[in-house]
Amino acid sequence: MSIPELEHLAGTSLPAGTFTISALEDDQLREVLHAGPSQSGVAHELWAYIATQRGIGISVADLCSIAQFDIADGPMLGSTELEYSSAMRIGTRYRVEGEVLGVERKHGRSGTFDVMRYRERLLSGDDLVASATSTFILPRRGD
């Protein structure tokens, strides 16, 4: 069910931003993930998640706060969908756009929690390069 006080968030645009995947950070990510080296300047596919999260013009903490949730209360990533139209390239400056898709209240064994779904896109000019659609689980302690 939707939550009356958060219904208005569906369709809310997130502030746009830009992001450039650096060679250094791609190398660091590949080391963390035990991945092989970049081929021909192509960035690791996980950048679809990272570049959108960092490039959008709002922090994870502020994204949580628009759903009236304090990041210190421990949001959890519930799901993510990464879609690719073309390869992400190291050194290319991408534009990042996104919006909140909705917030849904649920009740489980662990108590009441909200599921906030949002989508962020990586664009080169007007061309979609990749997108990330994710849900954050926001436990509502005391509700």
Added chain:
Amino acid sequence: MSSPPSHLQPGAALGPWVVEHVDPEQMKTLAVLLADPNPIHLDADAARRAGLGDRVVTQGPASVGFVLNMLADAVPGATIRDVRVRFTANVHGGDGVVAAGSVQQLEEVDDGRAVRCAVWLDVRDGPRALDGTATLFLPATRQDHTNHSEEN
């Protein structure tokens, strides 16, 4: 188009792709890369206070990254079109993890094949941490084009 490689027939296994121990120190690097200050990934006490066990909790995107690596290793030459996953259990610092999958469907598409797969990541001797689906694109080979011309 020629027959797909036998390892890509529906039902074929993908992986396994293994990380023996997820390194908590590397989670700190990933936290910086993600710009994610959530303390449960950095501080075992914070994880404990949140009721998430006695060790730091690995960032969910790391699990996705391991699955992406598994796909890249399992189907060389393919490009990943999408991956859709839900997180079903936490991975903790020090855990061993195994990413794997199976081919569900092969579909002829423009200039190649779409390979639809089930994917998952298991904590070794523990729960399934992630499951979902992925689609790979395998471009047509020169042999495929030759066969296609002969058919016409």
